[in-house]
Amino acid sequence: MSHLAPEGLLTQVPIGTFTTEAGATIPGAQIAYQRWGTPLPDHSNVLLIEHALTGDSRVDQWWGDLLGPGQALDTRRYCIISTNVLGGCQGSTGPSSPHPDSSNPAAPDVASKTSNTSTAWGSRFPALSIRDQVHAEHLFLRALGIERVHAIIGGSMGGARTLEWAALYPEFLQAAAVFAVSARASAWQIGIQSAQISAVENDPHWHCGDYYHTGQSPLKGLATARRIAHLTYRGELELDERFGTSAQEGENPCGAYRSPQQRFAVESYLDYQAAKLAERFDAGSYVTLTDALNRHDIGRGRGGLNKALGNISVPIFVAGVDTDILYPYHQQEHLSRNLGRLLGMSKIVSPVGHDAFLAETRQMDRIIRRFLDRAAELPRT
């Protein structure tokens, strides 16, 4: 049995020098993870959970009602492992992590005496693809002594990683489940995601990605990006149910002169969501991970999209949300028609939009149980 971290404790695992698909290197890379439940000696009860763009390894927080004894992700039966993605900012190596040069024991004077510019990776952190993220997790699992898991499960960017797992390392998993994701970025996604990246890059506090030592942070740009993103995550029906055209309390958005301080309630809500993200998330990671989403393409270098999907031998369960405008349901239908081995398909019906895979607990509970039931019936290969 491998030596896993104590239950729930965020733990970092070194994976050595990581080389990206495009040829850049990250020396001293590490992947942070959490674990719940006890693995069987052959790891045949391990579930790897893949988080979305601004998520992290804390499955107990973002899928809290789905994780635990007797829950869909049953910690009495399964061992749940969840990583922080490479490029992230919750324990794994990313743009805000110390650059190896800054902690080089052979030259301690350099880091302490010269400018701080070299303490964080910043603009030196390479671009990542979804495949890079998966290669890094593969190294991480092998570092833990795990050579095969029962299943990998993920939504949104986590779904993109899960698909790439099935394409890159089919021998590594028995089955997979992907939610609210597509076989590749769509032009619309690239457009709206690039607009978010621009909002960060145009903030003068971004300093071309090297803001970590300046005492400044591109909070305004990150907030703008998040406001836009949030409107792609939440359905217009749900937002309208909650806010309609109401004014924020004490403000008048219909006065004689326009003022940014006189807001509709939905503006105040988006400001709040943006501020919350800016507090907990690094702008450099936001750009790196959003850029990775732009690069998501199962077909690249594999003879095209449908050929690549058809060649995936891992049985995959697919679910999508009827009101998702970021990953419209037809994209999950496309997956279902073209994947080599479809294990099942579910539609999440919700006014919430894309985020329904996080918010609609009752439906997700049923979907994950159905997936795990079907995966359990598969002959062990």
Next chain:
Amino acid sequence: MSHLAPEGLLTQVPIGTFTTEAGATIPGAQIAYQRWGTPLPDHSNVLLIEHALTGDSRVDQWWGDLLGPGQALDTRRYCIISTNVLGGCQGSTGPSSPHPDSSNPAAPDVASKTSNTSTAWGSRFPALSIRDQVHAEHLFLRALGIERVHAIIGGSMGGARTLEWAALYPEFLQAAAVFAVSARASAWQIGIQSAQISAVENDPHWHCGDYYHTGQSPLKGLATARRIAHLTYRGELELDERFGTSAQEGENPCGAYRSPQQRFAVESYLDYQAAKLAERFDAGSYVTLTDALNRHDIGRGRGGLNKALGNISVPIFVAGVDTDILYPYHQQEHLSRNLGRLLGMSKIVSPVGHDAFLAETRQMDRIIRRFLDRAAELPRT
């Protein structure tokens, strides 16, 4: 017969001092318009066409295939009148127009000798509601000697004006047709439209709206706003058909390090659309008109949305686009269920999204003909 402008010639009509719903005044306001076809003496063949946010009076350009002898908007039968909206920048009074103080003949020295700050309205231009835009057009038509028209037709912001026409001046029109619009702004629209306004307002060249004399212009902010807006106007299916994940020619968006100069084709397309708009459209007008869209609410001060719609006596034809994410089709269904007198309903089926009411000429031709046929059968009231 009134004295109308020569066919096709952009002509300005003074409407005096205009007072907004919220109590601000615009002295010396004027509305620009164009005219095609010949009016009957009682104006019973006049069609007023209402343009969308960044449109203008040039119907011959944005609905070119629908206007002319024998076309749906048949200039042999109808007299087509199209205005530039109050607050716009194509002839009607807006933030970029000269402020009256700057051309006050009693004090010419002030304007010529002091700073240029007072030459354009800039931040002194009041906020407008859709109702204000309609009141201004009502003054404009009466200034032309027109007391009633056959029909008013508009899509998107033009559809919002058309609905307000029917609510404010039901005696002024025989019938109306509205496309890709809703009874009020949705919270999602307010959110995404406010994000666009913020993008302009955060541009240091905006100078709180008073940039006209600075030699600078918030082109970058306006471009960002337009990129976001464009993604709400165009369907993801159509964008994906055209661009998918293709790289822009000669650029590599999947290189080892992210660079804003290495773009996907859709990014280059959005940059081009943004630059085109920034060339022809004033940022001040963009903010004023987008803010007016946020304020769109047929129900405000009228006992609620459905009561207000039910009280509209003008027969109205409604059409929407199946793939519109900005004004989803359920919003047009809502109109159809609640309007006092529904003249008919059509669904535009298109991958194009919201802009289909401009782009799908064949379907729009049929819809406008069907509407005009039904309007012609109405008993003259």
